[in-house]
Amino acid sequence: MKSILITGGAGFIGSHTSLLLLEKGYKVFIIDSFINSSDKSLERISAILKKQGINIEDRLYFIKGDLRKPSDIEKAFEMSFKFKNPIRAVIHFAGLKSVYDSVKDPLNYWENNINGTINLLKVMEKYSCKNIVFSSSATVYRTQANKLLKEDDICEPVNPYGNNKLTIENILKDIYKSEPSQWRIASLRYFNPVGAHESGLIGENPMGTPNNLYPRITQVAIGKINEIKIYGSDWQTSDGTGVRDYIHVLDLAEGHLLTLDYILKENPQILTLNLGTGKGTSVLEFINTFETVNKVKVPFSFVERRQGDNAFVVADNSLAKSILNWIPNRNIKDMCRDGWNWQLKNPNGY
Numbered sequence: 001m002k003s004i005l006i007t008g009g010a011g012f013i014g015s016h017t018s019l020l021l022l023e024k025g026y027k028v029f030i031i032d033s034f035i036n037s038s039d040k041s042l043e044r045i046s047a048i049l050k051k052q053g054i055n056i057e058d059r060l061y062f063i064k065g066d067l068r069k070p071s072d073i074e075k076a077f078e079m080s081f082k083f084k085n086p087i088r089a090v091i092h093f094a095g096l097k098s099v100y101d102s103v104k105d106p107l108n109y110w111e112n113n114i115n116g117t118i119n120l121l122k123v124m125e126k127y128s129c130k131n132i133v134f135s136s137s138a139t140v141y142r143t144q145a146n147k148l149l150k151e152d153d154i155c156e157p158v159n160p161y162g163n164n165k166l167t168i169e170n171i172l173k174d175i176y177k178s179e180p181s182q183w184r185i186a187s188l189r190y191f192n193p194v195g196a197h198e199s200g201l202i203g204e205n206p207m208g209t210p211n212n213l214y215p216r217i218t219q220v221a222i223g224k225i226n227e228i229k230i231y232g233s234d235w236q237t238s239d240g241t242g243v244r245d246y247i248h249v250l251d252l253a254e255g256h257l258l259t260l261d262y263i264l265k266e267n268p269q270i271l272t273l274n275l276g277t278g279k280g281t282s283v284l285e286f287i288n289t290f291e292t293v294n295k296v297k298v299p300f301s302f303v304e305r306r307q308g309d310n311a312f313v314v315a316d317n318s319l320a321k322s323i324l325n326w327i328p329n330r331n332i333k334d335m336c337r338d339g340w341n342w343q344l345k346n347p348n349g350y
């Protein structure tokens with residue numbers, strides 16, 4: 001039974017990935033500070049597995065801790081050594097993720113995201129664990145009109161959050177180069193993760209008013225926000241609204257599992273992979289699908305373009321598909337249905 005450390009495992013993507021790893025028989029150590037999540041997600045993970053008849057006794061351990069404190073990270077490694085099942089690999093989700101906040105308070109973002117990651121990598125070195133899957137983002141790319149983004153396209157982030165992600169990718173490249181026969185590293189560039197587990201027990205739990213389209217749609221549908229303000233109607237797209245590559249969080253979780261299995265079985269290497277569906281959906285198409293699938297109204301109006309926005313951000317996902325044998329097979333309707341189920345069951349989050 002492999003031991004895996006999941007940083008940020010109580011968060012949106014981390015909770016779905018932790019659940020999947022537990023379903024597949026891994027031993028999971030989670031470290032999370034709850035700065036953007038709640039311990040309820042961990043209770044819910046246990047509840048889902050119990051319902052499925054899956055025993056997680058001695059397989060799920062939690063450390064409330066902050067990556068900015070190395071001793072918190074060491075606790076997880078020490079625990080795994082005590083159990084004589086040392087942590088084999090880390091999936092590193094922990095980080096602050098709001099573009100808006102990163103522009104307002106860049107130092108906080110650099111401090112949390114970069115210092116936290118450096119501490120993690122140092123502790124990993126100390127305990128001779130040199131296998132890591134990192135949550136990067138499509139936000140690192142310089143976007144290009146109506147062209148699918150490929151891993152070797154130019155990266156040129158336009159905000160502190162994106163700069164953090166690219167910097168961490170570069171740190172990972174540097175440590176790989178320093179010991180290429182030792183490290184197994186994957187940076188996964190996610191596109192726009194949405195949806196929720198079909199049980200409606202875990203999902204995205206934004207603190208305060210969300211900035212992203214999808215949680216805004218569910219909050220409008222449930223009556224917490226009056227309407228969606230669509231940022232621009234004059235983009236060079238089929239209907240004039242922005243096009244994105246929305247990906248179901250469960251497909252993303254499966255991408256992590258396959259990446260983990262892949263890097264652990266292959267020779268040491270460093271990989272960068274896009275995790276997106278390869279299909280673009282406009283804001284209007286998304287709202288229309290949400291209304292049709294869930295039989296609810298999502299009022300909207302058009303406003304000015306948002307600063308820093310782009311017309312079209314869609315993945316070329318052929319590399320991840322071929323290397324991992326990964327097939328993201330949940331469509332926009334599934335994303336709309338599952339996220340709404342989560343919102344209805346948890347109108348105020350956890």
Ligand code: NAD
Nearest residue numbers: 008011012013033034035036037066067094095097135137
């Ligand atoms: P999330 O905020 O739900 O999860 C991140 C978790 O990390 C939270 O539980 C938070 O409490 C924890 N955390 C933050 N800083 C920490 C620290 N210093 N120590 C310990 N725990 C800490 O976000 P998410 O949507 O699940 O995203 C996970 C990762 O994927 C993030 O790194 C994010 O930047 C990246 N990502 C997210 C998206 C997206 O749109 N959701 C897209 C691309 C990349």
Ligand code: WQD
Nearest residue numbers: 099137139211212213214216229230231242243244283309
């Ligand atoms: C999607 C589309 C908006 C809100 C962001 C980050 C990115 C990544 C994912 C982490 C765009 C439009 C949105 C609204 C709108 N996160 N929109 N009205 O900007 O693609 O990506 O989240 O890595 O780094 O930048 O996602 O959901 O904000 O926007 O019209 O109220 O919806 O213009 O076309 P984005 P989003």
